[in-house]
Amino acid sequence: xxxxxxxxxxxxxxxxxxxxSFYNDLKAQKVETIHMNWRPRAGGNxxxxxxxxxxxxxx
Amino acid sequence: xxxxxxxxxxxxxxxxxxxxxxxxxxxxxxxxxLIDHQGELxxxxxxxxxxxxxxxxxxFNRSVVKKMVSDDIVMVTDSKISFKRLNWQLEFMAADxxxxxxxxxxxxxxxxxxxxxxxxxxEALLYKGDNGGLLPLIKxxxxxxxIEPSQMSLPKNNTYTEFIEEVFIxxxxxxxxxxxxxxxxxxxxxxxxxxxxxxxxxxxLMGMMITLYLESIINNQDxxxxxxxxxxxxxxxxxxxxxxxxxxxxxxxxxRIASAHRNLIETIYSDxxxxxxxxxxxxxxxGASSGTDFLFGIYCAQRILLSRAFNR
Amino acid sequence: MxxxxxxxxxxYDSVTLMLISKEIKQxxxxxxxxVGMGTDLNKELSSNLGLGGEAIDGLSPNDFFIAAEVSNExxxxxxxxxxxxxxxxxxASGDSVYRPVTLNAAKGMIPELNLxxxxxxxxxxxxxxxxxxxxxxxxxxxxxxxxVEAEKKLKQKAVDRGLLMMGPDCGTAIINGIALAFAxxxxxxxxxxIGASGTGTQEVTSLIDRxxxxxxxxxxxxxxxxKSEIGGLMMLQAFDALxxxxxxxxxxxxxxxxAPEVAEKILKKVSETSKPxxxxxxxxxxxxxxxxxxxxxxxxxxxxxxxxAAANGETAADFxxxxxxxxxxxxxxxxxxSGLKPSQKFLRGLYTGGTLADEAMKLLGNQFGxxxxxxxxxxxxxxxxxxxxxKHTCLDLGEDQFTVGRPHPMIxxxxxxxxxxxxxxxxxxxxxxxxxxGYGSHENPAGEVADSVRKLKAKVGAPVVYVASITGTSGxxxxxxxxxxxxxxxxxxxxxxxxxxxxxxxxxMHALAQKEA
Numbered sequence: 078x079x080x081x082x083x084x085x086x087x088x089x090x091x092x093x094x095x096x097x098s099f100y101n102d103l104k105a106q107k108v109e110t111i112h113m114n115w116r117p118r119a120g121g122n123x124x125x126x127x128x129x130x131x132x133x134x135x136x
Numbered sequence: 137x138x139x140x141x142x143x144x145x146x147x148x149x150x151x152x153x154x155x156x157x158x159x160x161x162x163x164x165x166x167x168x169x170l171i172d173h174q175g176e177l178x179x180x181x182x183x184x185x186x187x188x189x190x191x192x193x194x195x196f197n198r199s200v201v202k203k204m205v206s207d208d209i210v211m212v213t214d215s216k217i218s219f220k221r222l223n224w225q226l227e228f229m230a231a232d233x234x235x236x237x238x239x240x241x242x243x244x245x246x247x248x249x250x251x252x253x254x255x256x257x258x259e260a261l262l263y264k265g266d267n268g269g270l271l272p273l274i275k276x277x278x279x280x281x282x283i284e285p286s287q288m289s290l291p292k293n294n295t296y297t298e299f300i301e302e303v304f305i306x307x308x309x310x311x312x313x314x315x316x317x318x319x320x321x322x323x324x325x326x327x328x329x330x331x332x333x334x335x336x337x338x339x340x341l342m343g344m345m346i347t348l349y350l351e352s353i354i355n356n357q358d359x360x361x362x363x364x365x366x367x368x369x370x371x372x373x374x375x376x377x378x379x380x381x382x383x384x385x386x387x388x389x390x391x392r393i394a395s396a397h398r399n400l401i402e403t404i405y406s407d408x409x410x411x412x413x414x415x416x417x418x419x420x421x422x423g424a425s426s427g428t429d430f431l432f433g434i435y436c437a438q439r440i441l442l443s444r445a446f447n448r
Numbered sequence: 449m450x451x452x453x454x455x456x457x458x459x460y461d462s463v464t465l466m467l468i469s470k471e472i473k474q475x476x477x478x479x480x481x482x483v484g485m486g487t488d489l490n491k492e493l494s495s496n497l498g499l500g501g502e503a504i505d506g507l508s509p510n511d512f513f514i515a516a517e518v519s520n521e522x523x524x525x526x527x528x529x530x531x532x533x534x535x536x537x538x539x540a541s542g543d544s545v546y547r548p549v550t551l552n553a554a555k556g557m558i559p560e561l562n563l564x565x566x567x568x569x570x571x572x573x574x575x576x577x578x579x580x581x582x583x584x585x586x587x588x589x590x591x592x593x594x595x596v597e598a599e600k601k602l603k604q605k606a607v608d609r610g611l612l613m614m615g616p617d618c619g620t621a622i623i624n625g626i627a628l629a630f631a632x633x634x635x636x637x638x639x640x641x642i643g644a645s646g647t648g649t650q651e652v653t654s655l656i657d658r659x660x661x662x663x664x665x666x667x668x669x670x671x672x673x674x675k676s677e678i679g680g681l682m683m684l685q686a687f688d689a690l691x692x693x694x695x696x697x698x699x700x701x702x703x704x705x706x707a708p709e710v711a712e713k714i715l716k717k718v719s720e721t722s723k724p725x726x727x728x729x730x731x732x733x734x735x736x737x738x739x740x741x742x743x744x745x746x747x748x749x750x751x752x753x754x755x756x757a758a759a760n761g762e763t764a765a766d767f768x769x770x771x772x773x774x775x776x777x778x779x780x781x782x783x784x785x786s787g788l789k790p791s792q793k794f795l796r797g798l799y800t801g802g803t804l805a806d807e808a809m810k811l812l813g814n815q816f817g818x819x820x821x822x823x824x825x826x827x828x829x830x831x832x833x834x835x836x837x838x839k840h841t842c843l844d845l846g847e848d849q850f851t852v853g854r855p856h857p858m859i860x861x862x863x864x865x866x867x868x869x870x871x872x873x874x875x876x877x878x879x880x881x882x883x884x885x886g887y888g889s890h891e892n893p894a895g896e897v898a899d900s901v902r903k904l905k906a907k908v909g910a911p912v913v914y915v916a917s918i919t920g921t922s923g924x925x926x927x928x929x930x931x932x933x934x935x936x937x938x939x940x941x942x943x944x945x946x947x948x949x950x951x952x953x954x955x956x957m958h959a960l961a962q963k964e965a
Contacts, residue, residue: 079610081689084562084586085665088470089626092554094576095567095590098859099629102887103565105421105925106626107463111554111561162459169459206457263635264923268466295482299493328487328509331469332462335487378485378509380459414927424466 139217139228141193145236145392146178147228149190150214160208160219161379163201169380170210170217177383178212180226187234188394189387192217192226200224236392238350243405245354247445253404253412254438258286260416261431267291269336269425271432273304280308281443296330300337311344311440316361320368327369328377336429338381341369342388343433349391350405351441366390396422397430404434451524452503453514453531460512460535468514468534475530477523478516486511551579561585565628566615573616574598581605581613588668589615590629596677599670603681613682615670619646619888622653622666630858630888633923637662638759640696642686644669644703647801647884648730648748650919651946652702654886655752657921658944661759664695674706680714687714691721698758699725700751701742704806705732715740724758726751730803731810747947748807770951771944777952780941784878784913785959792877792910793964795819795957797842798864800857800893801919804882804946805844811950816840816957822847836871840957842880843867858889861896868900874910877960880953882946885920885931894918894931901938913956914940917949 091110093100100112158172166182179188182196200222211218217226258274265271272291277283293301303325310319330336345366352362370389373382387393393401400415420427460468469483480497484490486507494500499515507513514531518524555561563586566573570593580587581602589602594616606613614621620643621628625636632650634657641663643649653663667689669682683701690696699721706714706729718725718740727737728745737744743758745751750767757764770777797819799805809825819840820831831841834849843850845857845864857863864881872879883893890896901914916935922928935942943949 079689079692080584081586081610081612081685082692084612085624085689085693085695087560087562087624089563089624090558090561091563091565092551092558092561092585093565093567095565098888099565099567099590102627106887107421107424108626109467109558111557113551113554164459164461266466268469295497296493299496300489325489327489328485329489329493331484332465333459333485334462335485335490337489376509377487378459410929411927413922414929417923424462426462 137194137197137224137226139192139194139226139231140183141187141234142228142231143187143189143191143234143236145387145390146190146192147233149176150212154212154214156212158210158212160204160206160210162206163204166196168201168204170212171379172212177379180217186395189236189390189392190383191234192228192231193234194226197224234395236387238391238398238402240350240353243350243354243402244407245351245405246407247442249407249409250404250438250445251442253409254435254442255286256409256412257404257416257431257435257438259288260413260420261428261435262286262288262290264417264420265291265428265431266420266425267428268294268296269330269332269429269432270297270300270304270340271425271428272297273301274432274435276301276305277308277436277439280305281312281439283439296336300326300329308436308440311348311436312443314358314361316365316368320365320372323369323372324376327373328381330425330429332424332426332429333378334381334384334423334426335377336425338373338377338385339426339429340433340436342385342393343397343430343435344437345369345433346388346391346393346397346401347404347434347437348441350401351437354405400431401434404438449518449520449524450499450501451514451516451518451527452501453528454503454507455512456507457510458512459510464534465512468531471530471534472514472516472527475523475526477519478527479519481514481516481527483514484512485509486513551576551583555583563588563612563623565590567591567629570594570616574602577602577613578605581609581611584609584611586612587614588621588628589613589618589670591615592617596672596675599672600678600681603673603678607681607685610685612667612686614668617672618668618670620649620666621668622663624665627887630884630886631666632657632886632919632921633925634666634921635662635923636664638664638695638697639700639755640664640690640693640698641666641700641702641755642669642683642690643667643701644671644673644683645730645803647882647919648702648728648803648807650801650884650886651748651804652700652728652751652755654919654921655749655945656756657923659752659756661756664693664697665690669703671704674703674710674714676707676710680706680710683714684717687717691717691723697723698755699723700755701725701727701729702748702751703729704803705729711736715742718742726755726758730806747811747945748803749945749947767947768951770948777955780952781955781959784941784956785963787911788877788913788960788963789874789910791874792912793960794836794838794875795840795842795878795880795953796836796871796876797821797880798867798871799842799844799880799882800846800861800864801882801884802844802846804884804919805842805846807946808880808950809842811947812842812954812957815954816961822849837875841871858884858893861890861893865896865900868904869907872904872912873908876908876910876912878913878915878953878956880949881914881916883916883918883920883931883935885918885926885928886924889926892926892931892934894926894934898934898938898940901935901940905938914938915943915949915953915956916940917943917946919946 103110158170161169161171168180170178179191366389487509567590573591667686725742727742728751734744753767
């Protein structure tokens, strides 16, 4: 049985790297999750940086 | 730091009782409980949580909360709460007041809408409810009241429901027959039972009693007996369950519950039946099994009221 | 032997207590375990389960206990270690004061990590995903700006190890009932979905929920998976998994038309399973799908209808109409068009979901003199300078030119709000929009649209007709019903699906053309 079919039988245990809102949404669904503190360095993708900035100012 | 909102019952309590000393009871990410000289529980919440009775809402100073420990001394006056050791003050003179009581005049009861509502709640429970608390007893409830079973599959018994099933059957029987005094007698065999910081049976009782309490007010019947029953429910919990649960039951016996839960109940006793499902699911998402158990208590009360209304 | 862990006057939140209970139950060698507060009845239950003892007898209701029946000392040690880890981990999973910086630290906190959701900047993502796959952790890669070569390398590695590598540019998945990134809360059921497109998957799964069925797994592949350079690696891998999955009784594939040799590979797999396979290669070759023994579809909504029918052992005819009766539809069309002033001539489609915009364009086709867009059906209808004056237009506001330096409009509705206030005037007859709710989306997309409509009603001196559909379910955080209410309160006509909204607009445009004639 492939690892994917095994995954279907397990509880999800997630590591989130990047947007904190995804982590919050996983928590809201009662998933065991960890948020990794990943910061893009200067010169990172502007779209992603903008997303992160937006989410930092959102509440 | 300024408190954003204060519950009306807490405001009145502080006007009557302050100044006094309290201590920190428990600390969570968005909730801090204090216990005062009279054993009253006062709750501080951050802006991430919704209001409840005996609660104040203020922005949390995270670095301060990190250093807070149980039994830290707190000075409470009629305008300020001060954590001495941490030098953190919360002023609530200018805070908005959250009305802790239901606006009973605005509530309505119509048996047909109520029944549709009960079906929706059952569906939400079976679809999204947590099966680790008392929910598996739904099978027993529906059998007792001879309710047409749902198409959805029912959760299997767990260790807790197996243990408490007999007492639960008796409890339902007494409720159905309005034998409130007898119900109070068996409460020591029911309260403080199950998983969670607020044990499942307590959450269940809260949902059940607030639903019956409000119906008695709306339809103006049995009020003194129901009021007596809720007061007795609270009395039988004293020292039989956790401090937090006790406080919640006390508030519920006076007709006061947390905002999200109240939202749902107001919708049940209204003609906005289409919003019931969303609000039921919001309640289920509270805590681990707490929300489900509370909702199951409501559902139970609904079926009992309906069995009286339709004599089924 | 019975083991006790007692913490007096200790308060842990209920979710933590539940996690502890679940984890300990899964340890081999644990026959029975009870986790709770020391109330009389909980203590009595412990006794009944053979877990009673002096240690618990003396507890008060505010004391926390764990009582476990274990087969030997090693198991006891494992239980103790698990509890200790979970109770300190509570700080991380519950309260998140400590955020690990490396994958190793993360694994230290949750050793059985099985999935990673990665949304860091594209150029750094390749290394991170590579490391995750090495550790046999499945990956959902939301980031875009990952090169084709990197995608191929990572997906090959994932295939070799039997892992999921969803992405890059994968925005939607639902694994084991959990919505990941931009996804809706959909009932569990027998339909497995593999989608190369985000909002397409959202629309199909939301409709499956509304039609009373549910999904087993929803796997995203990322937008490029079915191009010839990648060869459909992830779709094929996911297809195998769903064929082998006992909970999946029907398989649905959603994507823009694949490269021909990739389509062939995928359709060949249909013959490897007796499960019905429903395929929407949005606008692609229907005959090819039918010849392969799969069920072709004419729209995202049709895909949902056919999947649910297949799950019920039935076949469904193409759903090309409306849920409402013809009479009701005529009434709506007549009422809308009869109120229009002579100056009102044009359609303004304003979409946040790319696939939904694409579906709208395809369904409206080349009627009405062509519809200009930033995603036109043919090059002559490319919108110059994004200037909409004087023509029918339909914009995909999620495309790059609109998202430079700002978040995607599904997260930040201000892009659409600005366009609405700019593009809608007395020359506008009809406005067509999608409203996508669910996890990942803005807190209240419907509210934002309703606000804009309200402002425009005050500003524009002509009765513009607004038509929308909501992609979402009643289980979503924003609430389907309350979203619908907010839109209808401003007079927006809310249709049950994007396809029906577009068809209604098509009818209105016909009626408008006839009125002008």
